[in-house]
Amino acid sequence: MRRGMNQIIEAIRPTLGPRPRVVAIDRVLSQKMPELLDDGGTIAKRIVQLQNLDEDVGAMFVRGVLWNLHDQVGDGTATAAVLLQKIYNEGARYLASGGNAMRLKDHLEEGLRAILDEIRGMTVQVEGEENLARIAESICHDAALAKMMGEIFDIVGEFGRLEIRTGQGRELDREYTEGMYWERGLLSREMITNHKQMRTELEDSAILISDLEIQDPRQILPVLELVIKDKLPALLIVAGKLSDGAIAFLLANRGLDGFRAAAVQTPGRSAEDQAWALEDLAVLTGGRPFVKAAGDTFEGVRLEDLGRARRVWADCHNFGIVGGKGDPRAIRQHIAALQAAYEAALEAAPREKLLKRIGKLLGGSATLWVGGATELEIESRQAIAERTAAAMRCAMMEGVVPGGGVALLGCRPALQRKMEQSTDADERAAYRILVAALEEPTRTIVANAGYDVHETLGQINLARTGYGFDVNAGQVVDMMEAGISDASHVLKSAVYVAVGSAALALTVDVLVHRQERSEPAATPKQSKRKRL
Numbered sequence: 207m208r209r210g211m212n213q214i215i216e217a218i219r220p221t222l223g224p225r226p227r228v229v230a231i232d233r234v235l236s237q238k239m240p241e242l243l244d245d246g247g248t249i250a251k252r253i254v255q256l257q258n259l260d261e262d263v264g265a266m267f268v269r270g271v272l273w274n275l276h277d278q279v280g281d282g283t284a285t286a287a288v289l290l291q292k293i294y295n296e297g298a299r300y301l302a303s304g305g306n307a308m309r310l311k312d313h314l315e316e317g318l319r320a321i322l323d324e325i326r327g328m329t330v331q332v333e334g335e336e337n338l339a340r341i342a343e344s345i346c347h348d349a350a351l352a353k354m355m356g357e358i359f360d361i362v363g364e365f366g367r368l369e370i371r372t373g374q375g376r377e378l379d380r381e382y383t384e385g386m387y388w389e390r391g392l393l394s395r396e397m398i399t400n401h402k403q404m405r406t407e408l409e410d411s412a413i414l415i416s417d418l419e420i421q422d423p424r425q426i427l428p429v430l431e432l433v434i435k436d437k438l439p440a441l442l443i444v445a446g447k448l449s450d451g452a453i454a455f456l457l458a459n460r461g462l463d464g465f466r467a468a469a470v471q472t473p474g475r476s477a478e479d480q481a482w483a484l485e486d487l488a489v490l491t492g493g494r495p496f497v498k499a500a501g502d503t504f505e506g507v508r509l510e511d512l513g514r515a516r517r518v519w520a521d522c523h524n525f526g527i528v529g530g531k532g533d534p535r536a537i538r539q540h541i542a543a544l545q546a547a548y549e550a551a552l553e554a555a556p557r558e559k560l561l562k563r564i565g566k567l568l569g570g571s572a573t574l575w576v577g578g579a580t581e582l583e584i585e586s587r588q589a590i591a592e593r594t595a596a597a598m599r600c601a602m603m604e605g606v607v608p609g610g611g612v613a614l615l616g617c618r619p620a621l622q623r624k625m626e627q628s629t630d631a632d633e634r635a636a637y638r639i640l641v642a643a644l645e646e647p648t649r650t651i652v653a654n655a656g657y658d659v660h661e662t663l664g665q666i667n668l669a670r671t672g673y674g675f676d677v678n679a680g681q682v683v684d685m686m687e688a689g690i691s692d693a694s695h696v697l698k699s700a701v702y703v704a705v706g707s708a709a710l711a712l713t714v715d716v717l718v719h720r721q722e723r724s725e726p727a728a729t730p731k732q733s734k735r736k737r738l
Contacts, residue, residue: 207260209260228244311710315705386526397457411441513532548561607694608685611647614697670684
């Protein structure tokens with residue numbers, strides 16, 4: 207098991223630091239050139255099996271740990287990998303000499319709590335475009351991308367919506383969209399009023415929010431009568447579907463006394479996504495959602511059931527709202543509830559959906575267009591941009607600590623004091639193992655950059671607190687002043703995962719493999735047996 211864990215981590219170790227080497231991985235279902243990766247989580251995911259069954263258990267254990275970390279915070283996988291490796295290897299040696307696995311596990315977890323407390327004490331908040339750009343560069347090691355990321359997040363904030371897409375040229379570019387938008391467009395091209403931009407805009411618009419399928423024009427007659435009677439200048443209908451007859455009826459009433467109207471499809475591909483979109487639209491605009499599952503119709507619709515917005519726009523693919531007129535207090539409460547759900551969510555998919563919802567409600571979004579000379583370069587740069595964006599959100603939410611492994615080195619004194627105060631052999635071993643492990647990220651970064659590890663660590667140990675080795679400059683510097691930092695949340699997550707997973711793995715005593723064996727053809731009354 208240890209051999210398998212070491213094998214997969216040694217494939218990830220070269221990628222740690224601002225001067226990483228890359229890992230080339232064959233593409234299984236394609237004849238394209240190998241992927242060139244420096245992302246520990248992606249490398250781990252690409253390794254699906256080792257030939258030796260015992261070693262495969264260890265490798266797949268590490269693979270699952272690192273990919274889950276990658277899903278949750280987007281970064282920190284290489285740091286977690288080298289920490290986990292050192293703790294497990296040193297722990298296994300101690301157990302082989304007669305140590306107790308369960309007591310060692312308990313003391314490792316106690317030491318973990320001390321490390322997390324120390325990291326919290328070092329954390330400082332960050333703001334401003336320049337500081338954000340420096341954080342981004344310490345994550346992606348790409349000056350042009352970091353500068354653009356700093357600008358984007360300074361504008362849209364930590365919860366702001368950011369789409370990362372393939373650009374047409376070789377350079378990076380960005381585009382900002384006022385208000386919020388959804389990926390569902392006009393139900394008919396006949397509704398387009400600006401043919402040059404292929405979109406329509408409605409000023410001071412009422413909004414009918416629903417997921418109903420409108421087959422008969424008479425279904426929307428009560429809404430049109432209400433809007434025209436109250437002399438509202440525009441109406442946007444959000445519906446699951448409009449028949450050709452309903453679309454024709456809506457277009458026929460457009461232009462009457464300056465009245466303008468358009469219809470877009472209800473956002474969301476699943477019923478759950480549509481329900482969330484209706485809820486967000488209702489809160490944002492102050493309207494009431496008409497829901498098919500609840501048996502709602504438009505009969506008896508009232509003016510207060512309609513949402514309102516200062517401006518609405520729509521094209522064939524998207525529609526957006528600028529200046530929704532919902533109750534500000536209700537919007538703040540709704541956003542706070544979504545933020546709490548985001549922080550509590552553990553799975554990547556729900557977190558991503560919640561983040562998009564929050565971004566829509568906060569207003570303002572950005573699109574980053576990633577260009578490059580080749581398809582491979584664009585793919586690689588997009589992956590780096592996505593990883594950087596995830597880590598920057600964490601940095602803006604919880605702050606940053608000195609980078610380059612310096613924050614972890616700063617946790618050693620607290621553990622050394624605990625070790626000196628203890629008389630229990632297993633407890634002292636646990637703290638000794640953790641102290642050694644906390645040096646491993648710095649050792650790896652320095653080695654990957656081609657410097658002498660022992661000499662460099664000696665220089666760092668002689669320097670003041672917060673100083674570390676800048677491998678790009680080749681000298682010891684104040685890491686925060688030099689703009690070399692790590693997102694506090696990412697580092698805490700990496701440490702938590704590494705220590706907890708290594709402690710758990712050290713308690714494994716037995717490996718059981720399941721093997722499928724060929725059996726004689728079964729009769730209708732027989733079932734195929736599976737043996738362990």
